[in-house]
Amino acid sequence: MNDKKNRGETIKLRNYFFLHASLLLYSIGSVFSKLASQEDFLSLGFIFFYGLFLMVLFVYALLWQQILKRFPLTVAFANKAITILWGIVWGYLIFGEPLRLGMLLGSIIIVSGIYLVVSDE
Incomplete structure (x- = not known):
């Protein structure tokens, strides 16, 4: 019984790690967005950073679907607020x-x- 409880805790911890790694990726997308905004519109630098931004958002959207399978909606969205903290760190x-x-x-x-x-929870 104790082994089953430890396994459940390990899975829960792994899910939280997956959630926060995905949110970290999402916050990096904001960095690419700001870098794109510092370039001239449609310049090579703008297209590069904006393309990275869109790629990060695409990957994050796929990951977010998996997150919603593993967490209640309220828990997933409450954790999403951590991206504000990452924004402060990146800034x-x-x-x-x-x-x-x-x-x-x-x-x-x-x-x-x-x-x-x-x-x-």
Whole structure:
């Protein structure tokens, strides 16, 4: 019985890893979108970054369908809010955007909310 419980926990953990890896990919799509916006419209750089953005969204859409098979809709969408935190990280690391206290407090609230939804499952 204990082995079955451990196996169930392992599968649940693997599903959460899959969910968050997919959301990380989705957040990277936003980086490509911003990089495309910094290029001249229809230039080679614009087409390249916009193409990467569309490719990421296509892959993410396929992954999201698999996520919805494994999680209740409320849990999946509550976890999607983590992409805001990734956006802050990418903005700071890639684009040199400043970190502000409000952003950090908002991130703590988001992560706390995700924890509350997931722990209630």
